[in-house]
Amino acid sequence: MQITNLTTRRLTASEFEMAKKTWASEDFIPTEDYWLANFEVDGESYFAGLRKGRRRDVSPGTEQIDIQLRIPDAAFDADRFPPEAHAADVLTFVREEMDKRGWNLP
Secondary structure (H helix, E strand, O other), X not given: OOEEEEEEEEOOHHHHHHHHHHXXXXXXXXXXXXXXXXXXXXXXXXXXXXXXXXXXXXXXXXXXXXXXXXXXXXXXXXXXXXXXXXXXXXXXXXXXXXXXXXXXXX
């Protein structure tokens, strides 16, 4: 598996408002730090939504990261999905890259 062409950015104000609804979860208390990562896996384009916060069952003051890998519509239409085992590798790669960049994104 080859992961290439990673780009990251903060969400715009309108994207942020939509993401708050789309990524809403009763179990996760997010901050207002939301990002989007675009990348390719073996030549296929993907993206992941990232946000900081914490799960409700974790003590306040603990910071966690929620990463949601998104499958492109074309993959659904073609019934073409990456192996589930690759998802963990992709999420780990995205998190490590964000850590390297210090989460200081424009």
